[in-house]
Amino acid sequence: MGLTDPAVRPEQNDATSVSSVSPNWVTTRLDFLTNWARANSLWPMPFGTACCAIEFMATAASRFDLSRFGMERMSFSPRQADVLICAGRLPFKLAPVIRRIWDQMPQPKWSISMGACASSGGIFDNYSMVQGIDTIIPVDVYVPGCPPRPEGLMYGIMLLQKKIKGESFTDETLRDEKLVGPSGLFLPPERVDELSEPFGNSVHQTRSA
Amino acid sequence: MSPLSPSVPALRAEFGDAVERSLVSSGDSIVYIARDRSHDVLAWLRDTPSQGYNYLTDVTAVEYRDPERPLEVVYQLRSLPRRADLRVKLALDKRGPLEVRSVVDLWRGADWLEREVFDMFGVVFAGHPDLRRILMWETYAEGYPLRKDFPLRGHFSRAEQTRQALAANPEAHYSLEELSIADAFDELPADMRERLARGERGFLK
């Protein structure tokens, strides 16, 4: 059995009714191959803004050694990066910067939000801080902690690898660029407000406090 | 308890009523001076050999919780040869214009310090060569974040804050001399373009 020209409709060619998008064994094997390759050669784009970046550096250094995950090379150019790791809090002033870096990364790409601040604003529920980078770029894996230990970040990376291994390269929606739309946001405004709602200790502070 | 700095009686002898009051707090001498004479007093403290306050450690401001207390602009001075410190404060009535004379002509290091006070408190430093925001971005529209009437989370909704942040041009935070390419010039706000075009820091376009 071979690959069928997608231009040839199955009903026109019953002998080899294999469409390139049907879940047959050929695509399964290719998915396995591409996912295996992608998951084990994730080049990180480190976006270290604060204390979490120190722990990220510890993760990359010899004791924990990110290279074991195929992250041999820190990609300081977004053009050659696969996974953006935001390690630290993100002030609004940096929001257009991380957005531009994300837009410059070619598909396929993923992102990890490392630490409480990157994931939710953390303790910085104030005028200057983005309340979770998921209001700026799409996020695949959130790593909790303040800061997360290197084991925590590595667990997050392994979860991302697991997620990648479940992807299918025929599913093109996975590779959709979620661009900033005409509203100036990449999510609906209500969604941004909802994601930024105070929680935990900060619910005790009112907006006028 | 350290005694009052000898600079304070010297200031009183030189400037009389311009010295409003003085005190010692936690061993530091603090002197309040009249706003109108601030530049003269600070220049005198820098240039008089017996004073020699040649290093401006910090410029900052304080707004107290009690609304009737004035806002204070604080200059922390140090004399490197004499190893002496002096804190000079100006009280600004919040009902009037928050304006003081810039001291960038006395200490070049005051440049960014005064910009920070302007950015956070809205105090205008008359004569500053390039007075614009330094921590928040140039087009930040919510006000002055360290003022007591500023809500902790800002005035706008989170969606609006995010939208404005994403609309900012990351290159437009810098003056032209900070940029290797000047092509963000046309995207800067009009008043900043005008300031840069006539000031020593820009070039005529």
Ligand code: SF4
């Ligand atoms: S989560 Fe904690 S360690 Fe990480 S950036 Fe925020 S404050 Fe720093």
